[in-house]
Amino acid sequence: ETGVTQSPTHLIKTRGQQVTLRCSSQSGHNTVSWYQQALGQGPQFIFQYYREEENGRGNFPPRFSGLQFPNYSSELNVNALELDDSALYLCASSRDRPNSGNTIYFGEGSWLTVV
């Protein structure tokens, strides 16, 4: 058990809609990252938060946004959903600051289907 929980586990949205995915990390895990894993692909880095501020971003458009809260929970928001956004979204957290070498723990992910 890694202590990283994500919700919902599965959801279906219509193209153009907005979605919010949630993640709850272990106490003390100040760094959280979000990844998108399309079918047959490895996870792709979306962005990272450290102490409630964005700390790095991958090659994703601005309609992908996030929040991190003081209680070690975080959100991934995607606006104007497109069919290609259909994927497994993974939350990962680690203790202390980014690049500190601490182990990164993954949640089980949220499966998003856009129709």
Next chain:
Amino acid sequence: AQRVTQPEKLLSVFKGAPVELKCNYSYSGSPELFWYVQYSRQRLQLLLRHISRESIKGFTADLNKGETSFHLKKPFAQEEDSAMYYCALKGNTPLVFGKGTRLSVIA
């Protein structure tokens, strides 16, 4: 740019046979390399990292900077090793993953 290549999508071996999952990377600095594993119906989890130089579940991986490789090896495959394996690199950004190799160990 950081890139990780896993050339095999699927690798099938017989139980007891040696296993080698290939991983090549591209990064101009000093990378940290990892292997992650995902067993059926389970979450992605860290298998090993090159800086630890340890053996986990019989698996080892050596970082070869000359060949820019970090191949995962196990001398005798077990059925419980069947899983999806991802090689990942950490350079100046968070983890960059390869596309993964599905290992199937046949009894």
